Amino acid sequence: MSKADDFLCITRVNLLGDKTAFDQLTHKYQSSIRRFFLNLTMGDSQLSDDLAQETFIKAYLGLRTFNGLSAFSTWLFRIAYNVFYDAVRARKNTIDIDTAEIDKNMKSDNLFSTERADIYSALKQLRNEERTALLLFYMEDKTHPEIAKIMNCPLGTVKTYILKGKKMVGEYLKKEGYE
Amino acid sequence: MNKLKSDNKEDALIQRFFEKNKAEIPDKGFTEKVMKQLPEQKSLDWIVWFFAAAGISITLYIVLSMEIVIPLPAINDSKVLLYIIGGVFILPALMFPVLKTACANCFDYSKFSKFLSPF
Numbered sequence: 001m002s003k004a005d006d007f008l009c010i011t012r013v014n015l016l017g018d019k020t021a022f023d024q025l026t027h028k029y030q031s032s033i034r035r036f037f038l039n040l041t042m043g044d045s046q047l048s049d050d051l052a053q054e055t056f057i058k059a060y061l062g063l064r065t066f067n068g069l070s071a072f073s074t075w076l077f078r079i080a081y082n083v084f085y086d087a088v089r090a091r092k093n094t095i096d097i098d099t100a101e102i103d104k105n106m107k108s109d110n111l112f113s114t115e116r117a118d119i120y121s122a123l124k125q126l127r128n129e130e131r132t133a134l135l136l137f138y139m140e141d142k143t144h145p146e147i148a149k150i151m152n153c154p155l156g157t158v159k160t161y162i163l164k165g166k167k168m169v170g171e172y173l174k175k176e177g178y179e
Numbered sequence: 180m181n182k183l184k185s186d187n188k189e190d191a192l193i194q195r196f197f198e199k200n201k202a203e204i205p206d207k208g209f210t211e212k213v214m215k216q217l218p219e220q221k222s223l224d225w226i227v228w229f230f231a232a233a234g235i236s237i238t239l240y241i242v243l244s245m246e247i248v249i250p251l252p253a254i255n256d257s258k259v260l261l262y263i264i265g266g267v268f269i270l271p272a273l274m275f276p277v278l279k280t281a282c283a284n285c286f287d288y289s290k291f292s293k294f295l296s297p298f
Contacts (some may be wrong), residue, residue, distance in 0.1 A: 019217065026213050031204045038204070049209065056213045119200045138197035170189040173196055 013063055022063075027058050031071060032140055033080050039135050040084055040128075042120045051087055055080045077150045078139070081132065083116040088128070110152055122172045126165050133161035134169065234271065 006028075012021035032057055037048030058079050066075055088134060123131050129151070136142040144162075148155045 019214065022217070023214050026210045027206060030206055030209050030213075034204045034209070052209070053213055053216065057216060057218075060217050119196070122196075125223070138194060139201055148250060166190065166193055169193055169196075173192055178192060178196060 003071060005074060007068065010066060010068075010072065013060070022060055025059075025072070029076055030056075032073070033076065036077065036080060036135060036140060037084065039119070039123060039139060040132065042124060043117075047087075051080070051083050055083045058083065069144070074142070074146050074149055077136065077142070078152070081150050084132075085128075118176065122169045122176075125168045125172055128170070130161045130165035133158055134165035137162050231269065 006025065009021040009025050012018040013025075030052065034048055034052045037051045038045060041047045041051075055076065059076055062079070066072065072134065123135070132151060133147055136145075136147045144151065144155055144158050147162075148158045151158065
């Protein structure tokens with residue numbers, strides 16, 4: 001599904017109230033949005049699914065405000081970013097505190113192999129902003145300007161986040177024997 | 180130069196690491212769950228009906244009360260003019276539900292989008 005298809009789906013939802021068009025959009029973007037949350041929450045699949053659901057519902061309700069100046073996926077990630085930080089604020093940083101629970105999930109869930117545990121350990125070294133920028137850049141293949149739009153911060157700040165994040169993850173990987 | 184090389188090496192290492200961990204997450208009913216939770220949006224059909232009704236009313240008012248358009252040379256019979264103008268407003272109102280159903284059920288947007296994709 002191309003960007004033109006996305007635009008057609010959005011038009012169908014907005015003009016005809018066609019829910020099946022939104023179903024197509026959800027199906028297309030569910031994997032990247034859920035993966036984004038899964039990495040941000042350090043592998044808490046239940047929480048990441050809840051946040052992803054909230055993101056899509058908010059996107060549906062606010063679809064009329066989508067002006068098409070940026071790609072739909074950028075707009076969707078902007079909502080996801082806001083949903084995540086709203087959740088962090090609402091839970092008063094319990095996402096960081098609940099690491100024991102998450103570690104338990106990582107061990108019990110088959111989805112999380114040793115490699116996946118490694119990525120969460122690597123991401124744990126970073127501040128929230130650095131982690132978000134790095135994930136959007138490497139995992140979701142977003143460009144620097146797109147990340148700046150998603151995180152609503154200057155381009156230079158995004159570059160600094162990525163640079164710092166890269167340095168820390170690089171050091172961690174070398175320490176863990178990755179080459 | 181050495182710093183640049185080491186940066187590139189580090190960048191490649193990080194890129195490989197993230198690429199290896201970039202797994203597609205299977206839907207497993209997630210989309211269905213989202214669709215069930217979507218709230219019902221208010222229908223905007225009323226806009227069409229409102230303007231159709233307003234158009235018909237205005238037309239009737241002009242034709243019946245003010246007699247402005249009746250002396251047009253091409254149309255001598257005022258009833259004919261009434262039918263024509265009324266039809267202009269009634270037709271879209273009648274066609275709207277038909278078109279909406281056709282678009283929702285029959286029209287394959289994926290075929291249509293092929294023509295739009297170059298733009």
